[in-house]
Amino acid sequence: MSDLHEPVLAWYDEHARELPWRSPAATAWSVMVSEFMLQQTPVARVLPVHEAWLRRWPTPGDLAAEPAGEAVRAWGRLGYPRRALRLHAAAVAIVEQHDGEVPPSYDDLLALPGVGDYTAAAIATFAFGRRHVVLDTNVRRVLARVATGVELPAASVTRAERTLAAELLPPDDPTAATWSVAVMELGALVCTAAGPRCGACPVAGLCAWRRAGHPAYDGPPRRVQAWAGTDRQCRGRLLAALRETEGEVTQARLDATWDDQLQRARSLAGLVEDGLVVRTPRGTYTLP
Numbered sequence: 263m264s265d266l267h268e269p270v271l272a273w274y275d276e277h278a279r280e281l282p283w284r285s286p287a288a289t290a291w292s293v294m295v296s297e298f299m300l301q302q303t304p305v306a307r308v309l310p311v312h313e314a315w316l317r318r319w320p321t322p323g324d325l326a327a328e329p330a331g332e333a334v335r336a337w338g339r340l341g342y343p344r345r346a347l348r349l350h351a352a353a354v355a356i357v358e359q360h361d362g363e364v365p366p367s368y369d370d371l372l373a374l375p376g377v378g379d380y381t382a383a384a385i386a387t388f389a390f391g392r393r394h395v396v397l398d399t400n401v402r403r404v405l406a407r408v409a410t411g412v413e414l415p416a417a418s419v420t421r422a423e424r425t426l427a428a429e430l431l432p433p434d435d436p437t438a439a440t441w442s443v444a445v446m447e448l449g450a451l452v453c454t455a456a457g458p459r460c461g462a463c464p465v466a467g468l469c470a471w472r473r474a475g476h477p478a479y480d481g482p483p484r485r486v487q488a489w490a491g492t493d494r495q496c497r498g499r500l501l502a503a504l505r506e507t508e509g510e511v512t513q514a515r516l517d518a519t520w521d522d523q524l525q526r527a528r529s530l531a532g533l534v535e536d537g538l539v540v541r542t543p544r545g546t547y548t549l550p
Contacts, residue, residue: 264430266408266465267441273464274444277451281305282312283388284443290364290389292316297384298349298376303340305450311338322353323362331549334538335505343501343538347550348376366390393438395427400449401442405430407453411470413479414455496520496529504539510546 282288283296295315299308315336319325325333330350337346352374356364364385365371371382383394402415402423409426416423432438452459460466471477499519504511520526530547533539540548 265468266430267432267437269464269468270444270448271437271440274440274447278444278447279305279451282309282316288389289320290366290385291320291322293389294352294364294385295349297381297388298345299340301345301381302342307340311336311340319353321362322356322364325350325353326357329550330537331540334501334549338505339498339502341498344536345376347537351375352377364389366392368392368394387439387442391436391439393431393435394442395424395431396442396446397423397427398446400446400453401427403455404445404449404453407458407471408465408469411474411477412481413471413477414481416481493525493529493532496522496525497533500526500530500533501538504547504549510542510544510548512546516547 278284281296283293292312296308296312299312299315318336319328330347333346333350334343337343355374356362360370365374366386366389368382368386371377371385372379374382377385380397383396384398386392387394387396397419402419405423405426406412406415409430430441432441448463452463460469460472463469466472496519500516503516503519507515516530517523517526520529530539534541534547537550540550542548
């Protein structure tokens with residue numbers, strides 16, 4: 263066992279947030295929905311949407327029985343709405359291939375539409391207590407600081423990172439699953455990207471970055487995503503108009519959402535190409 267295990271697990275026992283997808287009563291579907299929603303989205307924004315989603319669609323079969331457009335509508339302003347389409351497609355596959363039950367196997371999860379390595383590992387770990395390497399942004403940052411002495415990890419996951427994370431996993435499934443969520447929580451609450459609270463960290467005395475004097479990140483510049491005036495913002499305005507309207511939306515209604523005609527046309531064409539919007543034979547638009 264690593265010297266990190268006991269203090270991190272003890273800290274998690276005391277400080278873990280009570281989140282619906284962590285409840286002992288949470289279903290695997292609740293965990294799966296949370297993992298789709300939490301990608302690049304803060305917990306505070308996810309909580310009300312997750313609650314409403316599970317109230318409306320408590321099982322994959324409930325979601326699969328409705329049009330994909332209803333998933334996009336319910337996704338609201340969480341951002342990256344293609345995740346809603348992928349979650350709907352995954353629900354359909356679960357119904358068709360797994361009798362409506364979220365599969366516990368990493369390989370089966372990975373085969374679902376819209377499920378990549380991280381999401382498959384996270385669902386298998388957090389819903390079924392399996393032993394997998396789960397590397398989200400928070401986990402990567404904690405391991406980079408504590409084990410390798412750098413402030414921030416590389417832009418994408420490296421083989422060395424994955425090897426280190428695998429070596430630090432406790433040997434038994436239940437403890438490994440708890441360890442994975444505990445390190446994630448430590449990164450979210452204490453070892454944050456900006457302003458880490460080292461005085462509250464249970465492994466501050468073992469942290470290589472702290473011992474080195476907290477050297478600043480000196481890697482390649484990290485990309486900061488803009489929002490105002492971007493195609494992403496324009497797409498969001500167009501989708502909002504469709505979500506807020508039952509049935510078809512006219513071109514004139516969409517034109518009123520954004521002033522730049524070329525950007526609006528480009529964004530609308532992208533939404534149609536992505537399957538988030540459907541153009542009808544009448545020249546109006548609807549959710550799929």
